[in-house]
Amino acid sequence: MAKFLVYFLLAIVVVAASSKVLSRKDARALGIVLPKGQKKVGSYCSEPKNIDLFISRIKNPEEAKDSAFLCAFVAFQKSEKKETKPYTKKNVNERFDYFKECIKSIRRINDEQNSWTAGITLFCDMSEEEKDARTGDLIFPEEGQEGRGNDDYETPDRIGGDDIALPPEHRDKPDY
Numbered sequence: 001m002a003k004f005l006v007y008f009l010l011a012i013v014v015v016a017a018s019s020k021v022l023s024r025k026d027a028r029a030l031g032i033v034l035p036k037g038q039k040k041v042g043s044y045c046s047e048p049k050n051i052d053l054f055i056s057r058i059k060n061p062e063e064a065k066d067s068a069f070l071c072a073f074v075a076f077q078k079s080e081k082k083e084t085k086p087y088t089k090k091n092v093n094e095r096f097d098y099f100k101e102c103i104k105s106i107r108r109i110n111d112e113q114n115s116w117t118a119g120i121t122l123f124c125d126m127s128e129e130e131k132d133a134r135t136g137d138l139i140f141p142e143e144g145q146e147g148r149g150n151d152d153y154e155t156p157d158r159i160g161g162d163d164i165a166l167p168p169e170h171r172d173k174p175d176y
Contacts (some may be wrong), residue, residue, distance in 0.1 A: 020042070020043040021040050021041070021042055021043065022040060022041050022042070022043050022045075022046070023039070023040050024039060024040070026043075027040075027041060027046075027074070030046055030078075031077070031078070031086065032046060032074055032077050032078065033077070033086075033087040033088065033089065033092040034070075034074075034092070035066065035070075035073070035092050035093050035096040036092075036093050037066065038066065038067065038070055041070055041071065041074050042071065044071075045070065045071035045074040045075055046074055046075065046078050047075060047078070048075050048076070048078045048079035048080070048081075050071075050075055051072055051075040051076060051079060051120055052119070052120075054071040054072035054075055055072045055103060055106070055107075055120070057071070058072070058103065058107070061100075061103050061104040061107045062104060066096070066100070069096070069099065069100050069103060072099075072103065073096055073099050073100075076099060076120065076124060076125065079120075081120055081121060081122050081124070082122065082125065083122040084125055084126060084130070094127075095125040098124065098125050098126060098127060099124050099125045102120070102123070102124035102125070103124075105118070106118040106119060106120070122134075
């Protein structure tokens, strides 16, 4: 309840501080590209520090309209977490779709468990191919595995100063 009250009060302050509406043209001048069908956005949405507040306002992400995600998407565009190239009219709708799916996933994860909290990352507006290019050949634990361990992989003490897990097919190859 206290967390809700803080978000509510913050929302009042944010709206009161800047109730200006940005047109598509005004938004573009700030480096913000609005998705198709969105003609304007509140200027307060361009504050990256409020992204968690905007996300918390989305009541049911699975059934929410695009407009419910707009403030969070605009704040993400202005945040330091966004690492993709600037949006264009050609790619903004695709990026918006990735972002909406990311928010839905975050909310699903956080609703299903409480041992950690999922949140916005640089991957929120990326395709699976772009995510794979960023993560390279990282080995993620399979479902049901605990910690870093995996019986199919050996971890040498030290190779080049880093711990490296080697798949079975590479165990007998020499170090280069």
